[in-house]
Amino acid sequence: MPVLTPQHVDFPRWYQDLLTKAKLAENGPARGTMVIRPNGYAIWERMQGEVDGRIKAAGAANAYFPLLIPMEFFAREAEHVEGFSPELAVVTHGGGKELTAPLAIRPTSEAVVGEYMSKWIDSYRDLPLRLNQWANVVRWELRPRIFLRTTEFLWQEGHTAHVDEAEARGYARGILRDVYEDFLRKVAAVPVIVGRKTAKERFAGAANTMTCEGVMRDGKALQMATSHELGQRFSRAFDITYTGADGSSQLCWTTSWGASTRMMGGLIMCHGDDFGLVVPPALAPVQAVVVVVKESDGAVTRAAGALADELTTRGVRVRLDDDVAAGFGWRATEWDLQGVPIRIELGPRDIERRAAVVYRRDTRDKTTVGLDDVPAEVQRLLGTVQGDMLRAATARRDARIDDCATLDEVREAAQSGVARVPWDEVGVAGEQELAAAGLTVRCLQHSDGSLPDGDDDAGALAYVAKAY
Amino acid sequence: MPVLTPQHVDFPRWYQDLLTKAKLAENGPARGTMVIRPNGYAIWERMQGEVDGRIKAAGAANAYFPLLIPMEFFAREAEHVEGFSPELAVVTHGGGKELTAPLAIRPTSEAVVGEYMSKWIDSYRDLPLRLNQWANVVRWELRPRIFLRTTEFLWQEGHTAHVDEAEARGYARGILRDVYEDFLRKVAAVPVIVGRKTAKERFAGAANTMTCEGVMRDGKALQMATSHELGQRFSRAFDITYTGADGSSQLCWTTSWGASTRMMGGLIMCHGDDFGLVVPPALAPVQAVVVVVKESDGAVTRAAGALADELTTRGVRVRLDDDVAAGFGWRATEWDLQGVPIRIELGPRDIERRAAVVYRRDTRDKTTVGLDDVPAEVQRLLGTVQGDMLRAATARRDARIDDCATLDEVREAAQSGVARVPWDEVGVAGEQELAAAGLTVRCLQHSDGSLPDGDDDAGALAYVAKAY
Numbered sequence: 013m014p015v016l017t018p019q020h021v022d023f024p025r026w027y028q029d030l031l032t033k034a035k036l037a038e039n040g041p042a043r044g045t046m047v048i049r050p051n052g053y054a055i056w057e058r059m060q061g062e063v064d065g066r067i068k069a070a071g072a073a074n075a076y077f078p079l080l081i082p083m084e085f086f087a088r089e090a091e092h093v094e095g096f097s098p099e100l101a102v103v104t105h106g107g108g109k110e111l112t113a114p115l116a117i118r119p120t121s122e123a124v125v126g127e128y129m130s131k132w133i134d135s136y137r138d139l140p141l142r143l144n145q146w147a148n149v150v151r152w153e154l155r156p157r158i159f160l161r162t163t164e165f166l167w168q169e170g171h172t173a174h175v176d177e178a179e180a181r182g183y184a185r186g187i188l189r190d191v192y193e194d195f196l197r198k199v200a201a202v203p204v205i206v207g208r209k210t211a212k213e214r215f216a217g218a219a220n221t222m223t224c225e226g227v228m229r230d231g232k233a234l235q236m237a238t239s240h241e242l243g244q245r246f247s248r249a250f251d252i253t254y255t256g257a258d259g260s261s262q263l264c265w266t267t268s269w270g271a272s273t274r275m276m277g278g279l280i281m282c283h284g285d286d287f288g289l290v291v292p293p294a295l296a297p298v299q300a301v302v303v304v305v306k307e308s309d310g311a312v313t314r315a316a317g318a319l320a321d322e323l324t325t326r327g328v329r330v331r332l333d334d335d336v337a338a339g340f341g342w343r344a345t346e347w348d349l350q351g352v353p354i355r356i357e358l359g360p361r362d363i364e365r366r367a368a369v370v371y372r373r374d375t376r377d378k379t380t381v382g383l384d385d386v387p388a389e390v391q392r393l394l395g396t397v398q399g400d401m402l403r404a405a406t407a408r409r410d411a412r413i414d415d416c417a418t419l420d421e422v423r424e425a426a427q428s429g430v431a432r433v434p435w436d437e438v439g440v441a442g443e444q445e446l447a448a449a450g451l452t453v454r455c456l457q458h459s460d461g462s463l464p465d466g467d468d469d470a471g472a473l474a475y476v477a478k479a480y
Numbered sequence: 481m482p483v484l485t486p487q488h489v490d491f492p493r494w495y496q497d498l499l500t501k502a503k504l505a506e507n508g509p510a511r512g513t514m515v516i517r518p519n520g521y522a523i524w525e526r527m528q529g530e531v532d533g534r535i536k537a538a539g540a541a542n543a544y545f546p547l548l549i550p551m552e553f554f555a556r557e558a559e560h561v562e563g564f565s566p567e568l569a570v571v572t573h574g575g576g577k578e579l580t581a582p583l584a585i586r587p588t589s590e591a592v593v594g595e596y597m598s599k600w601i602d603s604y605r606d607l608p609l610r611l612n613q614w615a616n617v618v619r620w621e622l623r624p625r626i627f628l629r630t631t632e633f634l635w636q637e638g639h640t641a642h643v644d645e646a647e648a649r650g651y652a653r654g655i656l657r658d659v660y661e662d663f664l665r666k667v668a669a670v671p672v673i674v675g676r677k678t679a680k681e682r683f684a685g686a687a688n689t690m691t692c693e694g695v696m697r698d699g700k701a702l703q704m705a706t707s708h709e710l711g712q713r714f715s716r717a718f719d720i721t722y723t724g725a726d727g728s729s730q731l732c733w734t735t736s737w738g739a740s741t742r743m744m745g746g747l748i749m750c751h752g753d754d755f756g757l758v759v760p761p762a763l764a765p766v767q768a769v770v771v772v773v774k775e776s777d778g779a780v781t782r783a784a785g786a787l788a789d790e791l792t793t794r795g796v797r798v799r800l801d802d803d804v805a806a807g808f809g810w811r812a813t814e815w816d817l818q819g820v821p822i823r824i825e826l827g828p829r830d831i832e833r834r835a836a837v838v839y840r841r842d843t844r845d846k847t848t849v850g851l852d853d854v855p856a857e858v859q860r861l862l863g864t865v866q867g868d869m870l871r872a873a874t875a876r877r878d879a880r881i882d883d884c885a886t887l888d889e890v891r892e893a894a895q896s897g898v899a900r901v902p903w904d905e906v907g908v909a910g911e912q913e914l915a916a917a918g919l920t921v922r923c924l925q926h927s928d929g930s931l932p933d934g935d936d937d938a939g940a941l942a943y944v945a946k947a948y
Contacts (some may be wrong), residue, residue, distance in 0.1 A: 038596075040545070040546035040548075040592070041546070041549065041550050041553065041592060041595060042546060042548045042549065042550060042583050045546035045547070045548055046546065047543070047544070047545050047546065047592075047596055048543055048544040049543055050541035050542065050543050050611065053541070053542050053543050053544055054541065054542070056544075057542060073518035073521070073522065074518065074521050074522070074525060075515070075516055075517055075518050075521050076515065076516040076521055076524075076634065077508070077515050078508035078509070078510060078513035078514065078515065078632055079513070079547075079585075079616055079618065079632050080508075080510040080513055080569070080618070080631075080632065081509065081510065082509050082510060085509065097576070098575060098576050099575060100573075100574075100575075100576075101548070101571050101573070101574045101575075101583075102571065102572065102573040102574070103569050103570065103571050103572075103585065104570065104571075104572045104573065105568075105569070105570040105572065105582075106568075106569045106570070106620045106631075107566060107567060107568075107569075107620030107621075107622065108565070108566050108568075108620075114573075115510050115569075117547075117571065117585075124508070124509060127509060128506075128515055143518070147616070148547055148615070148616065150547065150548070152574045152575030152576075153575075154575065163548075163574075164546055164547050164548065166544065
């Protein structure tokens with residue numbers, strides 16, 4: 013009896029089983045909300061730390077804007093209000109009274125940030141203004157799924173203002189590449205497809221939306237982070253102007269960009285297998301667990317403890333599992349479920365022969381290593397697993413990508429993976445047709461991996477898939 | 481013309497001036513909300529890191545519970561609903577429709593956490609269950625003041641469940657002492673008075689509330705963190721039970737504890753002076769700024785850059801200010817406003833004599849230090865300033881405390897400071913009388929600094945003050 017529904021039997025059930033069995037998250041009491049349990053939150057905290065460091069390196073500073081936003085703020089940018097109105101949660105009562113003007117819970121903060129940028133920016137010397145916030149947002153969700161689409165989710169949202177279009181564009185791309193793609197590849201080991209969204213898929217109010225698209229183990233795509241050029245639309249709506257060096261008044265060029273707890277869903281579905289979560293070492297709250305298989309006279313626990321101490325000294329995030337009252341099989345299953353990258357198993361016989369079994373979660377391979385060599389081997393293996401996970405995920409992704417020449421081929425290929433097709437073959441009309449079949453153009457990309465500058469750049473390739 | 485309204489002229493205006501001029505925070509668009517600007521948020525981030533580390537050391541794990549809570553959850557614990565009902569913000573519409581059951585925005589999460597603890601706890605082996613979350617909460621505020629009382633604020637709230645009262649009590653006290661008091665004293669350099677709240681001042685639903693009370697520079701008290709024993713009230717309301725080793729079903733004993741962005745207000749008002757913020761080195765986003773006073777041939781900027789690099793190498797958080805186009809006086813005023821602990825001033829004459837002026841913000845003392853000795857001197861001084869700030873704040877606090885014997889004396893003393901008086905002299909009736917005069921019993925404490933176990937322990941001293 014497997015712990016989880018196998019992926020090939022029912023992928024969505026596998027996902028739900030894993031969330032529950034690994035105690036990652038569960039539904040909240042209000043529809044569409046979620047409770048992130050400590051096992052899940054510990055991974056999210058590491059994601060935050062890694063992304064936050066990259067955001068700071070990109071020159072943005074953290075700030076905090078209010079949860080509650082006057083409804084009229086949204087109305088100022090026409091596409092923005094149209095996009096978000098159907099998803100708003102509205103506060104009508106506060107402090108026991110009906111409010112004279114209802115307040116929206118932020119679905120995103122462009123509007124309120126715009127209001128303050130307008131106050132804070134005076135001259136070109138105040139630019140670029142680069143802000144980021146870590147916050148919760150609420151978007152009413154009709155078909156919620158934990159981490160992927162929830163009414164409330166956690167994210168960071170960056171908001172910047174620049175002197176001109178070139179600088180804004182460069183910054184939005186820098187965030188896409190140096191923050192999101194870099195984090196997703198190097199830390200989360202998720203080989204994303206980086207591209208430009210079609211006009212249909214753009215963020216409400218953006219002039220250009222760029223995306224990192226992950227390919228999950230069931231062949232579906234997942235948007236894992238986006239970066240938007242907002243042009244001068246929000247500047248116009250919120251009067252975000254600056255005085256140039258020549259004394260003239262100019263509208264700023266703004267950007268926004270975000271990544272959310274949805275990345276947790278992507279991590280799970282990109283790497284997880286029928287035994288549970290598989291977490292890359294760089295993100296794993298516990299990188300290695302030292303397991304006392306059985307105990308006789310205390311010698312195993314002593315050796316395991318010494319090993320754990322030595323690994324801690326070397327900077328490995330390690331846990332000691334000496335709960336021999338619980339059977340070894342049960343505990344091994346648990347550590348598999350949690351996706352701990354490396355497991356070191358020690359029993360009485362191992363102590364006798366001065367060796368340990370070292371198990372890596374990604375390949376489930378076991379090797380026997382001399383006891384004294386274990387710490388160095390674990391350190392080496394952490395790097396190896398990190399690299400191998402990215403390589404394996406890249407191979408899985410690439411195996412899912414089919415080059416297509418016609419819409420019919422696309423429809424066929426995108427049933428079980430990602431269809432790559434010249435955007436000229438699809439176009440706005442083809443995109444509508446595909447939508448009717450439940451397929452979306454995830455993004456446009458040039459064949460050399462670069463991003464198209466416009467909606468109809470010659471030679472752009474479209475990636476089409478079912479998506480979460 | 482001073483930059484800020486002097487404290488002795490109008491303390492609340494000084495506070496408001498400082499928030500604005502140092503760009504720490506400002507009002508949000510919806511009444512009672514605030515925008516925390518990067519200068520303020522950078523300090524909050526460091527507070528979070530320090531508190532979070534201590535919470536983890538106390539064995540609690542971070543998790544996340546939903547913002548939106550069904551209204552009926554609050555009704556389950558009678559005192560809790562009575563305490564929080566007048567402050568709730570209520571969502572009545574979501575996704576364009578009126579909700580069948582309105583949702584409250586969390587004012588605190590005991591109710592929703594209780595619901596999940598009940599699900600997650602099965603046997604005594606699941607205990608203690610120790611959770612913490614960093615989150616925003618909303619409590620409708622009629623007289624908002626930034627950082628001190630805002631409709632939305634940021635905080636951490638810990639929630640734990642234990643097998644018995646002794647363990648719960650010990651844990652709640654450990655959090656009070658080892659997390660909050662330790663952080664406030666050692667990092668924030670705020671010498672708090674640690675005590676037990678009277679029944680009147682308890683958290684809605686708590687059996688015992690313990691507090692860290694700061695004394696501000698105007699003599700008023702500020703509650704900076706609290707830790708609550710909830711007894712079995714929430715366990716009963718939410719059915720948080722466990723099966724004991726003997727097979728019997730038992731109610732858990734729970735605790736909760738929190739500290740918020742209000743600590744920012746406490747930091748500002750405990751240390752700030754007429755020149756601006758004074759931030760202890762352990763919390764300062766920038767610990768030392770190297771200022772190029774004037775430049776002639778580039779030699780000063782080179783030396784300042786080398787100094788900043790050397791300080792960075794030594795682990796000091798340093799900033800280089802080479803903006804000589806702006807006058808030195810103006811920049812010095814700015815760095816004073818920001819409360820940067822140490823300023824190193826370098827001009828052409830300093831380069832000639834191979835020396836620098838080292839300025840400490842807390843005492844505003846300047847000394848001349850040989851250029852080669854500056855890095856070591858800065859490192860030494862960071863420790864000295866940290867210790868001196870706590871000593872100075874302790875002396876200011878103690879000078880504000882008056883020992884009183886009667887209620888009349890208390891009323892007099894508490895006009896400008898903190899009155900310490902035997903609780904027997906006050907009692908429940910006296911507390912009501914004081915309340916009419918705008919004074920509150922901040923906490924009860926034994927003369928040896930220990931905490932009373934009950935509401936009427938013999939020999940307890942009451943600290944009475946005006947409070948924020």
